[in-house]
Amino acid sequence: MALSVFHHPSLTLPSPPPQPSPPSLRPSPSNSLQFTLPAPRPLLLLLRSSRPNRRHSSLRAGLSSAVDSPPQTSGSQPEKKLILQVRDLTAVIAESKQEILKGVNLTVYEGEVHAVMGKNGSGKSTFAKVLVGHPDYEVTGGSVVFKGQDLLEMEADERSLAGLFMSFQSPVEIPGVSNINFLRMAYNAKREKLGLPELGVFEFYAYLYPKLELVNMKTDFLDRNVNEGFSGGEKKRNEILQLAVLGAELALLDEIDSGLDVDAFQDVAKAVNGLLTPTNSVLLITHYLRLLQFIKPTCIHIMENGKIVKTGDISLAEALEKDGYEAIAKPH
Ligand SMILES: Nc1ncnc2c1ncn2[C@@H]1O[C@H](COP(=O)(O)OP(=O)(O)OP(=O)(O)O)[C@@H](O)[C@H]1O
Incomplete structure (x- = not known):
């Protein structure tokens, strides 16, 4: 699931590209669906349930030692914003x-x-899902501040509208909702939040078309129901398309490299790199050094038994590839 898109939509809406090809939307009954869906809370659809993930009342004191990123600024460099x-x-x-x-x-x-x-x-996945407010989990302690706001007090769709995006390891299928309708609903929900007018079908297509190119995705996928019958690799591309469309200040990408063929891997990695800007951030969950050679990480964290037990640079992933987890994932 982002605009240079990693930016907030309001800041990055491109002027409509010149003469986009007409959308492949046919005035068919299936397309009429896109105009008749209920008020959009599309990100909740991705979480499978609208049950809110409220903070548990019995918050407990923290259990582990802090493992933060290395110091972010030095000398006269401007201070970076905490995301x-x-x-x-x-x-x-x-x-x-x-x-x-x-x-x-x-x-x-x-x-x-x-x-x-x-x-x-x-x-790892549980961590990301808890951040986006997945209803399968209940927070029992600790705090999460996202752009200065208490994330745990926000509903799942509020988190998304605030600029948090998650691409799921196993993206959900949404029967009966075409990909383009879903994307347009989700994007218009963001625009509405910003007080911007909705984009109509043609305007939205003009906005969407370059993003399809970014992920090297055929237009055929727009008329298909979200992820329904998509192969594993097609689902991953579709997740990155969602990210390109919706934008995010923080994108949580859960194993975007799994199950991809060589070409798809390169397309997805390039697309993510293409979306990175100095002001947006990415949290990648991966098992493979290979992805981190394409998308250069600031830091690598090792999670073990529900905690981050080690933080380092790329050499950590290299050591892992060479020696395995037992050799490196010792709590300090
Ligand atoms: N909804 C759930 N119901 C039951 N067990 C769950 C649920 N969610 C997570 N778990 C369990 O919690 C543990 C952590 O799962 P999680 O998916 O977060 O691991 P992970 O580090 O992402 O693993 P992987 O690398 O295999 O994707 C696992 O033992 C998993 O079975």
């Missing part, structure tokens, strides 16, 4: 109350790319 500050975040699975996050600490400044690595089941 995300996670302190001692704990969370459980809402249904079973099993604790998954056991005190996560992480600080992200504007323009930074953070990578979170870790063994299967260590809690």
Whole structure:
């Protein structure tokens, strides 16, 4: 799921590209859907449920030691804006109350790319999903400040409108909603929040078309239902298309490199790099050094058993590739 898009839509709306090809929207019954969908809370659709993820009342004291990014500024350089500050975040699975996050600490400044690595089941995806307010999880302690606001007090769609985007490891299918309708609804919801007029079908297509090129995606995918029948690689491209359209000040990208063929991997990595600006930030979850050689991280964090246990530079991922987790993921 971003505009140079990583910018807030209001700041980055391009002037309509000259003579876009007419949208491949046919005045068919299926297309009429796009005009009749209920008021857009499209990001909630991606979370599968509209159950809000409210902060648990019994907040506990932090459990782990802080592991932040290295110092961000030096000497006369202008101070960077703090985008995300996670302190001692704990969370459980809402249904079973099993604790998954056991005190996560992480600080992200504007323009930074953070990578979170870790063994299967260590809690990486849960961390990202908790940040976007996924209803499967309940926060039990700690704090998250996003651009100066208490993120945990915000509903999932408010988080998205505030500039947080997540591309899911297993993107959800949304039957009955075409990709272009979904994108337009989500984008117009952001514009509405900014007090901007909605974009009509043709205006939106003009805005969308260059982004399709960015991710090297065929227009055929616009008329198909969101992710329905998409291959794994097509879903990943579609996630990055969503990001390109919606923009984000912080994009959480969960294993965008998994299941991609060589060409798709390069397209996706290039597209993410193309969306990076000095003022937006990315948190990448990945298992592979290869992605981090394309999208250069500011820092790499290793998550183990629901905590970040180590933070370093690219050499951490290199050591991991060479020696595996046992060799490097020792709590300090
Ligand atoms: N909704 C859920 N219901 C039951 N168990 C869950 C749920 N969400 C997460 N878990 C469990 O929490 C643990 C952490 O899962 P998570 O998906 O965050 O791991 P991960 O580090 O992203 O793993 P991977 O690298 O395999 O993607 C796992 O043991 C997982 O089975």
